[in-house]
Amino acid sequence: MDNIELHGNLFKRESLDVMVDNILPGTLVFEVVNPFYGYYGESSKGHTPLYFYIMFADNYPLSSIEHTIEMMQVAQLIDLDAVKVILEVENEKLYGVRLRGVEGYGKIIELQEGFKRYGFELLIKSYKEVTFEANVEVEKFFELSEVAENIYFDNTENNHSYFLLPSFLKWKEFERLDRQAHLNWDGLSFDSALCSLRMNGTYRSAIRVYRKSLTPDFVAEVKECYERKLMFMQ
Numbered sequence: 001m002d003n004i005e006l007h008g009n010l011f012k013r014e015s016l017d018v019m020v021d022n023i024l025p026g027t028l029v030f031e032v033v034n035p036f037y038g039y040y041g042e043s044s045k046g047h048t049p050l051y052f053y054i055m056f057a058d059n060y061p062l063s064s065i066e067h068t069i070e071m072m073q074v075a076q077l078i079d080l081d082a083v084k085v086i087l088e089v090e091n092e093k094l095y096g097v098r099l100r101g102v103e104g105y106g107k108i109i110e111l112q113e114g115f116k117r118y119g120f121e122l123l124i125k126s127y128k129e130v131t132f133e134a135n136v137e138v139e140k141f142f143e144l145s146e147v148a149e150n151i152y153f154d155n156t157e158n159n160h161s162y163f164l165l166p167s168f169l170k171w172k173e174f175e176r177l178d179r180q181a182h183l184n185w186d187g188l189s190f191d192s193a194l195c196s197l198r199m200n201g202t203y204r205s206a207i208r209v210y211r212k213s214l215t216p217d218f219v220a221e222v223k224e225c226y227e228r229k230l231m232f233m234q
Helices: 037-043 062-074 105-117 171-183 216-233
Strands: 002-018 029-032 051-056 081-089 092-100 131-148 151-154 160-164 191-199 202-210
Touching: 002 202, 037 191, 051 081, 051 105, 062 081, 062 131, 131 160, 131 216, 151 216, 160 191, 160 216, 171 191, 171 216, 202 216
Parallel strands: none
Antiparallel strands: 002 029, 002 131, 002 191, 029 051, 051 092, 081 092, 081 131, 131 151, 151 160, 160 202, 191 202
16 A cells, blocks of 8 residues: 655535634634535534634745644644635635634634734635635645555545546536536445646646545445546546
């Protein structure tokens, strides 16, 4: 089993709630309404780990965010997963950090203040609407183990797996492929997202599969379903 670490991006569309309590006044923080909707459906909220997006006033690089997270961990301020995130909300791009594993809503202000101490300017913005649909791009380093040819399991996030596609997909192409694959899938439910992984100097498209109790055989069946539908798109 080969372990690899590589840079990449994950893309998906999510419903976000604007937080109005337990945040610094005037700042913008989102909570993901239904993470892994394709697997949990409407019942997901309250049954999966909470995800929060703290938004910044500037497009800070991933390296700066990772360095800050390391320092905050040393200072024992946090023990959670944090990655860079880019949101497209109402045709506007917003930049920030995605937090997973936050110990309750009361921790958000402490985390915001921590980022401010390390030089991050928080975004001051408000919206009239409470819930948004947003295109989400996560930038991070993936730590993966290859469990079969072109199939990988995540070493840091439970229940996450990835399989490579034979061609590179844009977002609209993925939306079409993903819709067709789910319509023609009669197996166990799963959530999916598009990934771009830099492997051997080239970016490859991959599908992230989420469900509990993943097995290589299950992911291989999902991979075959997507590949069949991709053939008809080309």
